[in-house]
Amino acid sequence: MKIAFIGLGHMGSGMAANLVSAGHTVQAFDLSEAAMTQAVADGCVAATSLSQACADAEAVVTMLPAGHHVVSVYAQVFVHAPTAAILMDCSTIDVETARQVAAQASAAGFDMVDAPVSGGVAGAAAGTLTFMCGGTQAAFNRAEPILARMGKAVIHAGDAGAGQAAKICNNMLLAITMIGTCEAFALAEKLGLKDQTFFDIASKASGQSWSMTSYCPVPGPVPTSPANKDYQPGFAAALMLKDLTLAMQAAGQTAADTPLGAKAHALYEALCSQGHAAQDFSYMMERIRRGA
Template identity: 80%
Template sequence: MKIAFIGLGHMGSGMAANLVKAGHAVRAFDLSEAAMAQAVSDGCIGAPSLEKACEAVEAIITMLPGGQHVLSVYSQVVEHAPKGALLIDGSTIDVDSARQVATQAQVAGYPMIDAPVSGGVTGAKAGTLTFMCGGPDAAYERAEPILKQMGKTVIHAGAAGAGQAAKLCNNMLLAITMIGTCEAFALAEKLDLKDQVFFDIASKASGQNWALTSYCPVPGPVPTSPANNDYQPGFAAALMLKDLGLAMQAAAQTNADTPLGSRAHALYEALCNQGHAAQDFSYMMERIRRGA
C-alpha cells in the first residue's frame, strides 16, 4: 500500500519505520531535515512537500504536536490527497479539534479516524502501541489492518473524537497512578524498606499497577524503565503536562470533578517549570524524594 506519513518526531519515526518493514511504500514528510534523513535511512521515501507526500497514496497518517497543527495540515491534505484516501490522525489533541477535522474530512469526501496512541517511544519502535480509535465503522475497518502493523492493540472507542477522549482519560489516570507510586516508594524508603523489597511486595499485592510493574520509577526492579537510564524518555514530562492540560480542558467543558487530575496537572507543571520537561514523566520520583 502507498502511505503518506506526516510528522516524524520521536513517535512518528518509529511508526513509519514499522510500516516500511511491513512492506508498504511510505512517503514521509516533516519540517525537520534530521527527521527526514532518519526516515529515508529507515526506508521511507522522502517527500519535498506535504503536497508531494499526498500524491497517489491510499492512506495518510499524521503524528503532530497539537490541535492547531492538525487543523492546519488537514486543511492542506483535503486539497491534495486522492479522493477516498483514508485519513488517520495519531496525534493527541483536544476532542473538539478532532471532531472539527473529522467533519472537514467528511464534507470533502474522505474517510477519517482519530487514533491517538499509548506506549511511548519504546512502543513506537517495537510496534507494540495501543491505538484508541474514533470514527465511522467503515473507516475504522479500513484503518485497523494498517494500525496493527504499528501496534499490538487496536480498539474502536466510538464516533469521531472518541479516541481522543479515551487517550485523555487514560493519561490522566496514568499520571495519577505514577504520582501515587512515587509517593509510596518515597515513604517506603523513609521507613527503611529497600526499593526492591517494596516492589516485590506491592507488585503482588493490591497496590499493583502499570506504573509500578512496567515503568517502575526507581532504578533496579524493572530494567527497561527510564529510571535505569537516567530518566531519559520514554514519555517526556512535557508531553504528560500537555495531555493533562487537555484533560483539564475537557473536565472544565463537561463540568467533571477531577480533583486528583487537577493536582496531577499542578505537580507536572511544577516539575516542568523546574527544568525537567525533557526528562521522563517518571522523574516525578526525584521531585517527591526532594519534597519540592
C-alpha cells in the same frame, strides 16, 4: 500500499519505520531535515512537500504536536490526497478539534479516524502501541489493518473524537497512578524498606499498577524503565503535562469533578517549570524524594 506519513518526530519515526517493515511504501514528510534523513535511512521515500507526500496515497497518517497543526495540515491533505485515501490522525489533541477536522474530512469525501496512541517512544519503535480510535465503523475497518502494523492493540472507541477522549482519560489516570507509586516508594524508603523489597511486595499485592510493574520509577526492579537510564524518555514530562492540560480543559467543559487530575496537573506543571520538562514523566520520583 502507498502511505503518506506526515510528522516524523520521536513517535512518528518509529511508526513510519514499522510501516516500511510491513512492506508498505511510505512517502514521508517533515519540516525537520534530521527527521527526513532518519526516515530515508529507515526505508521511507522522502517527499519534498506535503502535497508530494499525499500524491496518489492510499492512506495518510499524521503524528503532529498540537491541534492547530492538525487543522493546518489537514486543510492541505484535503486538497492534495485522493478522496479514496483513508486518513488517520495519531496526534493527541483536544476532542473538539478532532471532531471539527473529522467533519471537514467527511464533507470533503474522506473516511477519517482520530487514532491517538499509548506506549511511548519505545512502543513506537517496537510496534507495540495501543491505538484508541474515533470515527465511523467503516472508517475504522479501513484503518485497523494499517494501524495494526504499528501496534499491539487497535480499539474502536466510538464516533469522531472518541479516540482523543479515551487518550486524555487514560493519561490522566496514568499520571495519577505514577504520582501515587512515587509517593509510596518515597515513604517506603523513609520507613527503611529497600526499593526492591517494596517492589516485590507491591507488585504482587493490591498496590499493583502499570506504573509499578512496567514503568517502575526507581532504578533496579524493572530494567527497561527510564529510571534505569537516568530518566531519559520514554514519555517526557512535557508531554504528560500537555495531556493533563487537555484533560483539565475537557473536565471544565463537561463539569466533571477531577480533583486528583487537577493535583496531578499542578505537580507536573511544577516539575516542568523546574527544568525537567525533557525528562521522563517518572522523574516525578526525584521531585517527591526532594519534597519540592
